[in-house]
Amino acid sequence: MGVGGHGQTGSDLRRIWNTLTPADRVLLAGLLCSSLVWAFWPREGGEVAVIVGSEGSIAEVNVDQPDTLAVEGPLGTTYVVVGGGEAKIISSPCPQKLCVRSGPVRRPGEVVVCIPNRVAVTIKGRNGPDAVLR
Amino acid sequence: MTHLALLVAGGAALSLLESSLPRPLPWTKIGLANIATILALYLYGARPAFWVAVLRVLLGGVFLGFGPGFVLSAGGGIAAWGVMALVKGTLGDTFSVVGVSIWGALTHNLTQLVLVHLLVRTAVWSLLPAFLWAAGITGTITGLGADFGLKLLRRGGTCGLR
Numbered sequence: 259m260g261v262g263g264h265g266q267t268g269s270d271l272r273r274i275w276n277t278l279t280p281a282d283r284v285l286l287a288g289l290l291c292s293s294l295v296w297a298f299w300p301r302e303g304g305e306v307a308v309i310v311g312s313e314g315s316i317a318e319v320n321v322d323q324p325d326t327l328a329v330e331g332p333l334g335t336t337y338v339v340v341g342g343g344e345a346k347i348i349s350s351p352c353p354q355k356l357c358v359r360s361g362p363v364r365r366p367g368e369v370v371v372c373i374p375n376r377v378a379v380t381i382k383g384r385n386g387p388d389a390v391l392r
Numbered sequence: 393m394t395h396l397a398l399l400v401a402g403g404a405a406l407s408l409l410e411s412s413l414p415r416p417l418p419w420t421k422i423g424l425a426n427i428a429t430i431l432a433l434y435l436y437g438a439r440p441a442f443w444v445a446v447l448r449v450l451l452g453g454v455f456l457g458f459g460p461g462f463v464l465s466a467g468g469g470i471a472a473w474g475v476m477a478l479v480k481g482t483l484g485d486t487f488s489v490v491g492v493s494i495w496g497a498l499t500h501n502l503t504q505l506v507l508v509h510l511l512v513r514t515a516v517w518s519l520l521p522a523f524l525w526a527a528g529i530t531g532t533i534t535g536l537g538a539d540f541g542l543k544l545l546r547r548g549g550t551c552g553l554r
Contacts, residue, residue, distance in 0.1 A: 279491060281485055282488065282494070285491055286528050286532060289494065290528045293522070294525070296520070300513055318436050352441040367519075369417075369514060369518065371516070372512075372515070373460040374459060376513075377512070378516075
């Protein structure tokens with residue numbers, strides 16, 4: 259029983275499947291199915307962008323009205339741009355700029371964060387966060 | 393001792409690799425480095441596995457810096473060790489290495505999500521499905537890798553590398 263198969267994908271997959279116990283399979287299937295159902299559950303379009311700073315929520319603005327917000331964090335000022343149904347972080351004093359590269363958020367529950375500067379931007383639906391977390 | 397050191401180094405190397413992969417939230421990791429913890433858990437037991445988890449997180453921090461990524465890595469890595477040791481200890485006959493690994497990945501990802509929530513004080517729970525999905529995939533990959541590694545190590549008694 260060689261460990262490295264040569265090309266026989268079918269039997270390799272069967273060997274992998276046989277490695278799993280029934281409990282493994284239930285755990286894996288449950289995890290994948292529940293997350294899929296949750297991810298594709300219908301959600302309404304976003305209405306409000308919530309901007310959170312190190313002291314908690316600091317602003318809730320309409321995502322359709324163009325606006326630029328300056329948020330103060332421990333490292334300096336993070337700039338958030340809202341408008342056209344979306345919100346994004348356009349500049350931040352953090353070292354890696356992962357938040358800027360994350361791009362815009364549009365749908366309720368989507369979130370972009372700058373962890374070093376403690377800033378987060380999320381989208382809220384018409385009925386508030388419960389619309390997402392039901 | 394040498395094997396444990398190799399596991400620590402391997403785990404840290406996987407941390408480096410992971411930090412360059414895409415993920416749903418900045419600074420989080422998908423948990424492939426848990427393979428070092430799993431191998432140590434199955435080959436040497438819970439206590440050595442704890443030290444492998446701690447040391448590979450510290451070594452990863454030396455290379456990647458002790459910023460938010462380190463906090464998430466440490467929290468996720470050590471929580472995953474705890475749950476994996478518990479599941480293996482109590483339900484070790486029910487779940488294989490792969491099942492234990494999935495539990496570890498699940499814990500790793502949920503812990504990171506909680507830590508992000510504490511760091512930025514905002515509702516990041518909408519990312520839960522993505523994190524659960526990722527846990528299923530990476531937990532399985534990591535578990536199969538660990539299973540493969542364990543078979544090699546148990547058969548050969550060496551690292552199995554020729």
